[in-house]
Amino acid sequence: xxxxxxAGESALEAHGLGMRYRRGWVLKxxxxxxxxxxxxxxxxxxGAGKTTLLSIMAHVLEPxxxxxxxxxxxxxxxxxGRTSFLAQDKPLFRRFTVAEILRLGQELNPGWDQRAAEDIxxxxxxxxxxxxxxxxxxxxxxxxxxxxxxxxxxxxxLDEPMSDLDPVARQELMGALLAEAAEHGTxxxxxxxxxxxxxxxxxxxxxxxxxxxxxxxxxxxxxxxxTMVTGTKDGEGLPVSLAHHPLVESRISxxxxxxxxxxxxxxxxxxxxxxxxxxxxxxxxxRSPDAPSLITPTAQVQDQAYNTRTVAA
Amino acid sequence: xxxxxxxPTTTRSTAPGTTGTGRLPQLPQxxxxxxxxxxxxxxxxxxxxxxxxxxxxxxxxFQRSQLxxxxxxxxxxxxxxxxxxxGVFLGAPLFAGDLENGTAKLVVTQSASRTRWxxxxxxxxxxxxxxxxxxxxxxxxWWWNLYDESTSAxxxxxxxxxxxxxxxxxxxxxxxxxxxxxxxxxxxxxxAMAVTLGFTVVVQIAWSHFLAHxxxxxxxxxxITTNKGVPFQHVMPTLPPGAHQVNWSTPPYITGDGKLLGxxxxxxxxxxxxxxxxxxxxxxxxxxxxxxxxSQMNGLQWFSASILLALTAAVTVLLFFWxxxxxx
Numbered sequence: 210x211x212x213x214x215x216a217g218e219s220a221l222e223a224h225g226l227g228m229r230y231r232r233g234w235v236l237k238x239x240x241x242x243x244x245x246x247x248x249x250x251x252x253x254x255x256g257a258g259k260t261t262l263l264s265i266m267a268h269v270l271e272p273x274x275x276x277x278x279x280x281x282x283x284x285x286x287x288x289x290g291r292t293s294f295l296a297q298d299k300p301l302f303r304r305f306t307v308a309e310i311l312r313l314g315q316e317l318n319p320g321w322d323q324r325a326a327e328d329i330x331x332x333x334x335x336x337x338x339x340x341x342x343x344x345x346x347x348x349x350x351x352x353x354x355x356x357x358x359x360x361x362x363x364x365x366x367l368d369e370p371m372s373d374l375d376p377v378a379r380q381e382l383m384g385a386l387l388a389e390a391a392e393h394g395t396x397x398x399x400x401x402x403x404x405x406x407x408x409x410x411x412x413x414x415x416x417x418x419x420x421x422x423x424x425x426x427x428x429x430x431x432x433x434x435x436t437m438v439t440g441t442k443d444g445e446g447l448p449v450s451l452a453h454h455p456l457v458e459s460r461i462s463x464x465x466x467x468x469x470x471x472x473x474x475x476x477x478x479x480x481x482x483x484x485x486x487x488x489x490x491x492x493x494x495x496r497s498p499d500a501p502s503l504i505t506p507t508a509q510v511q512d513q514a515y516n517t518r519t520v521a522a
Numbered sequence: 523x524x525x526x527x528x529x530p531t532t533t534r535s536t537a538p539g540t541t542g543t544g545r546l547p548q549l550p551q552x553x554x555x556x557x558x559x560x561x562x563x564x565x566x567x568x569x570x571x572x573x574x575x576x577x578x579x580x581x582x583x584f585q586r587s588q589l590x591x592x593x594x595x596x597x598x599x600x601x602x603x604x605x606x607x608x609g610v611f612l613g614a615p616l617f618a619g620d621l622e623n624g625t626a627k628l629v630v631t632q633s634a635s636r637t638r639w640x641x642x643x644x645x646x647x648x649x650x651x652x653x654x655x656x657x658x659x660x661x662x663x664w665w666w667n668l669y670d671e672s673t674s675a676x677x678x679x680x681x682x683x684x685x686x687x688x689x690x691x692x693x694x695x696x697x698x699x700x701x702x703x704x705x706x707x708x709x710x711x712x713x714a715m716a717v718t719l720g721f722t723v724v725v726q727i728a729w730s731h732f733l734a735h736x737x738x739x740x741x742x743x744x745x746i747t748t749n750k751g752v753p754f755q756h757v758m759p760t761l762p763p764g765a766h767q768v769n770w771s772t773p774p775y776i777t778g779d780g781k782l783l784g785x786x787x788x789x790x791x792x793x794x795x796x797x798x799x800x801x802x803x804x805x806x807x808x809x810x811x812x813x814x815x816x817s818q819m820n821g822l823q824w825f826s827a828s829i830l831l832a833l834t835a836a837v838t839v840l841l842f843f844w845x846x847x848x849x850x
Contacts, residue, residue, distance in 0.1 A: 267631050269850040294631040300624030302563060309562065316555045317632035360633070 218280065220245040220364050220396035221266060222510050226275035228261050234420055235261045239275065241415055241425040242510045243398060245363070248390060250407040251400040252491055253417035259400040260297060262417065263368050266398070267294030279364060293362035297369045299353040303342035307335055307352055314359045326359030329385055333378075347378040354382060358389050365390065367399040371406065383410065404488045414487075415508075416494050424494050426505030432484055434503075438468045440480025450478050457500040458493040469493040471503065556634050556642040564643075567612055568650045575654035582661040591669050598681040601658060601690065605697035606722040608651055613701025614711070614718040616643055617849065621709040630850045640846055644702070644838065651698050655691040662686055677819045678738055678766040680730050687823035692830035693729065697722045699837045706845040737826055741818040743768055747776055748808035752801055759809050764816040775801075776810035 219242050226239040236258040243249050253259050264270040265277060277283065279292060301310055307330060315321045330337065333351040335344065341352065350373065357365060370386075371379040387410065390397050398415075401407060407414075414431060416424035424431065438451065442464050447456075451468065454476055459468035469485060476482060485493070494500060553561050561568065578597070585593060620626040630636050663686035677683060684693060701718035708714045748759050752775060761767060775783040788800035 264627075264850075267627075269627050269630060271847065292631070294627070296624060296627050298624050300626075300628045302625055302628075303623075305562070313559055314632070316558050317629075317634045319633060356628075 218245040219243065219278070220247070220280060221398065222278045223262075224276040224278075224510055226262070226265060226272050226277055228258070228265065228270065229273045236265075236272070237420045239417075239420070239422055240510050241422050241504060241508050243396065243413065243415070244507060245280070245396050246394050247413040248387070248397045248411050249399070249413035249415060250411035251398055251415050251417065252404065252407070252495070253400075253423075254495060257417040258420045259417055260368055263294065263366050263398070263400060264296075266364075267292060267366050269294065269296075291363040292366065293357035293360050293364070294366045295353055295357045295368065295370055297372070299349050301341045301349060301353055301356075303340070305341050306338050307341065307344075308337040310341060310352055310356055311337075311359065314356045318360045320361055322359050322361055325361070325389075326355040329355035329358060332385065333381075346373040347375065347382075350374060350378075351382060354386065358386075361393055362395060363393075365395050365397045365399075367397065369400055369402065372402070379406075404491050407491075408487050411487075413508075414491070416491065418495065418498055421502070422504060423498075423500070423502045424490075424504070425508035426503070427507055428487060430505050430507070431503070432487065432490060434471055434505075435485050435490055436470050436472050436476055437483045437485040437489060438466075438470060438476060438480050439483070440466060440478070442466050443479075448478065448480070451476065451480075455501060458497040471501075556638050557646065559629070560639075560642045560646050564616070564646070567615075568646070571608065571612060571650055571654050575658055579657050579661045582658070582665050586661070586665040586668055589668060591665075594665065594669050595681075597662065597665075598685055601662060601685045602680065602726070604655065604658070604690070605694040606719065606726065608694050609697035609701035609718050609722040610715050612647060612651070613698035614705045614714040616647060616702045616705055617845075618705030618709055618711045618714040621706070621849070622711050626850050636846055636849050637842070640841060640849065644699070644841070647698060647702070648695060651694050652691050655694045659686055659688075659690045676766040677764045677816050678733075678814060680733060683733060683819070683823065684729070687820065688827035689823050689830075692827035692834070693725070696830045696834045696837070697725055699834050699841075700725070703837050703841055703845065706841065706848055709848075733826070737822055738766075738814065740825070741814045741822060743812045744815045745810060745812050747810045750808055752806055752809060759811060761811065761813050762815055764819075766814040768812040768814060774809055774811060775804075775806045776808055777805040778807050779805070782810055 221241075221243040223239050223241055226236055227234060228236040235256075239258075239262065251259050251262070261270065265272050266279065302313075305313070311323065311326050311330070314326060315323055327337075330352060333348060335348045335351055339348075341349065344352065350370065354370070357367075365386075367386075371382065374382065383406075386397070389395065399411075412428050414424060414426065414428055415422060435457065440448070442461060446461070447459055447466055447468055451470065454470040454472045457469040457471060459466060461467075469489070470476060578600070581593070582597060585591070617626070620629065629639055666682055666686055683689060697718075700721050701714070704718050704721060705711070705714040708717060744765075746759050746761065758774070774785060775787055777783060783804060783806060787804055787806065788797055791797035791800045
């Protein structure tokens with residue numbers, strides 16, 4: 210499906226995004242593309258710049274350098290009704306009732322779908338006349354999600370959306386979210402710490418680390434270009450015959466070695482090969498910040514074309 | 523949409539707060555869009571300001587209609603505190619609260635622009651401030667007319683000049699918008715309120731100095747002279763109602779050839795005859811008293827109010843061009 214999507218519309222294109230705070234650069238030279246209609250996981254250690262990146266995309270922050278386009282336009286410049294952002298702390302007016310929060314969505318968004326928003330709230334049995342301040346964490350998240358989805362956004366940005374939920378509520382809300390995304394073809398970009406959560410949800414991945422993009426692309430494509438190699442250790446370190454394959458990470462325990470490689474050719478030898486799981490892939494990249502970064506063709510911005518266009522303009 | 527209600531516990535018909543059609547009842551509201559949000563968010567503060575002002579106006583009108591002056595001084599003190607209170611409790615938290623709680627992020631990621639949000643908040647706040655301060659100013663001005671006749675209070679005193687005409691509204695607007703800007707810079711409600719308290723107090727003190735030392739020097743001085751001699755008991759000529767006598771150190775005596783003599787003239791005379799003789803010898807024919815007539819009050823009030831409003835406009839421009847970027 211990667212090739213078909215490549216020709217399609219870009220939901221997001223980041224061109225050399227950088228963000229500097231007083232304490233230094235949080236994002237530096239971030240370039241990637243997210244095709245429309247994908248559910249993308251945004252993964253990275255604490256302080257990797259995930260929240261900053263999402264905030265720039267939501268037009269909450271302005272980047273120090275670089276350009277971002279959302280469906281071909283600068284964020285907020287054309288119609289911010291196309292983007293919904295659910296911030297990490299799920300900010301809501303505490304003294305408003307749930308009904309008033311939905312009213313807020315209705316008053317401020319032309320394309321508001323009151324029924325959709327009410328249905329999400331109702332599915333969690335959240336009383337409409339309750340004050341937001343009296344709700345539990347899960348109920349708050351549900352109301353915030355109802356507000357985000359009631360806009361019928363084309364791009365939904367979620368910053369650790371499920372972090373304060375119990376497993377049942379987490380699964381339930383994720384189900385509601387994915388159903389909405391599937392029905393409307395919504396592009397979702399979601400940051401999370403829980404790698405297992407991504408496994409059956411995302412079909413796209415962006416890994417941020419140290420303020421830069423380490424890995425970006427279609428999940429199937431990313432998994433298919435990596436190989437997990439397990440074998441018996443032969444002398445010091447990895448077998449020499451493996452060395453010409455680009456290495457992401459290797460670990461040695463006792464007489465065993467495990468390595469994640471990005472083979473140019475079939476890596477045959479006295480060892481077992483397997484394709485990695487998404488979690489194994491992500492962990493390997495998160496643990497080895499020096500591994501070469503990989504941005505698959507569908508996730509690359511066409512900088513050449515972009516530059517030509519700006520020169521001509 | 524049924525896919526969203528995937529939980530088996532969904533009970534659409536018994537969901538609280540819904541009507542039979544499954545829609546929320548639409549509450550009648552006078553406001554729409556961003557105005558609705560801003561009014562809803564700050565309605566407690568807005569109603570408090572409007573309600574307290576209405577009570578104060580009612581008290582003033584009642585006292586005035588009964589021709590009472592009791593409570594005049596404490597009311598005038600209360601009115602002078604009003605810009606401080608409005609700045610601290612209405613201006614400072616206006617955006618600082620949203621920036622502190624993260625609700626600014628919520629608002630700026632809806633479809634309305636931040637310019638719209640800023641405009642609506644400032645406009646509604648300004649409306650509430652102007653309505654309440656103008657009502658109080660008109661009421662207090664009416665009361666002052668009575669007080670003025672009975673006690674000859676000077677129009678140049680802060681208690682009169684700053685509490686009547688356009689000055690209270692301008693002082694309050696400047697204090698409140700200053701508080702708003704402080705809140706946008708500091709992004710913490712309590713800190714912003716504390717700093718705004720300092721700011722508004724400094725504005726009051728600076729304004730008093732400005733009034734006493736600069737503004738009144740712009741007024742043209744009128745002089746009243748008499749030629750019926752100066753009695754021993756020093757009864758000065760009566761000034762027009764509300765007039766402000768300028769500078770008691772000016773020589774008060776005028777001689778036959780128009781020269782002015784100081785207070786110490788003939789001070790050593792112990793008796794009335796000695797005094798009259800001394801005055802005659804000095805050729806003192808009467809009093810010469812400088813004063814600022816009340817007719818200057820209105821012009822000076824509008825002039826000073828326009829200075830304050832220009833400062834307020836400068837703060838507003840700052841908020842739009844620089845503060846808008848910080849509203850998230």
